[in-house]
């Protein structure tokens with residue numbers, strides 16, 4: 001999708017998205033007000049953002065192994081860490097949203113597909129040291145930088161796996177009774193995204209939440225999001241344009257919200 005089309009889709013989202021006044025579901029209403037648009041600053045935000053600030057100054061070059069859809073900004077295999085930090089990571093706004101979702105829903109385990117330098121992982125792991133976060137990154141050099149960041153901040157509840165999603169997921173899922181929370185943030189292609197979703201959806205329970213990154217990044221990702229919304233186990237979904245949130249609670253109606261963020 002070219003930049004102009006993305007911009008026009010974003011403008012369309014801004015026009016058609018609702019705030020809390022358009023929400024009739026009590027659960028989604030509360031989730032929107034208390035989690036999505038909550039502005040409470042948490043101390044840990046500063047610790048994590050100070051790591052980002054250092055990454056944004058890092059001139060060291062690393063060799064990138066790309067196992068996904070690639071970058072729209074830089075297709076070179078050698079990249080400066082500061083460029084990866086600038087173009088690949090979720091911004092503070094979305095990292096902090098992940099923190100608030102986890103802080104509210106308190107999943108016992110989290111799976112993240114797509115670690116990169118580990119910023120979103122830190123947000124996922126920060127609210128409670130008893131939450132076990134498994135994060136998967138295919139590029140060995142990128143994973144090494146992420147591990148340095150995890151050691152630097154001292155979170156002990158993160159397990160970083162250097163593997164491809166396709167190789168890792170079947171083995172991992174075979175060992176899991178169920179999944180509490182999954183953040184899908186890598187290989188943003190329609191077929192791959194649906195494949196990861198279809199594997200993971202077998203392990204959902206009533207309280208499971210999936211968050212998908214970049215649901216409108218391309219025509220393919222928008223088509224994948226449409227398919228995900230239709231899945232019989234999916235009840236309510238929230239489209240925030242740059243991320244999509246999926247619920248499986250059976251007491252929620254099958255309703256797709258497009259909300260301002």
Ligand SMILES: C[S@@+](CC[C@H](N)C(=O)[O-])C[C@H]1O[C@@H](n2cnc3c(N)ncnc32)[C@H](O)[C@@H]1O
Nearest residue numbers: 067068089090114116119120138164165186187
């Ligand atoms: C968008 S970045 C993740 C950003 C990170 N979640 C954050 O916001 O801090 C996606 C990462 O997924 C990795 N990736 C993409 N496709 C993959 C695959 N098929 N297997 C393993 N890793 C993959 C890429 O190497 C990249 O580092």
